[in-house]
Amino acid sequence: MEPMPQQVLMVPYTYLYPFPGPGPGQRQQQLQSTVITVAPSEPPVRDHFLWSIFNFGYLNFCCLGFIALVYSIKSRDRKYLGDLVGARSYASRARSLNIATTVLSILLVVIVIALAFAGVFQVTRTVQYYYPTQYDYPRRWN
Structure with a gap:
């Protein structure tokens, strides 16, 4: 049985963060969510x-x-x-x-x-x- 990779959603929503801009005030910047595919690691080596x-x-x-x-x-x-x-x-x-x-x-x-x-x-x-x-x-x- 070969382990199957799983997808892990790192940031599930889009957030608005304050971002310092070139003007006198601060603007809002929209960040996108990221999905990283993580494959299970191999079983650990037993050294006895x-x-x-x-x-x-x-x-x-x-x-x-x-x-x-x-x-x-x-x-x-x-x-x-x-x-x-x-x-x-x-x-x-x-x-x-x-x-x-x-x-x-x-x-x-x-x-x-x-x-x-x-x-x-x-x-x-x-x-x-x-x-x-x-x-x-x-x-x-x-």
């Missing part, structure tokens, strides 16, 4: 700066959060300079890096939690094997 700050501070997997932060800052600089194509390019790369950082960091946290649970279960099995109750003989001597 806050997401990059979060990834840099909390989820910085293999420094991808830092690299995403650098591209976000470059995107913001390009946007302020008026280079929307460059800003979109840097923002797209920052978004991709932020997605990769978030996914890999969450995956790493899940793997660490799974390994911790597996390690706890393995330790309890080992303790039960080598230190059985007083009425049970150790299995290693059988």
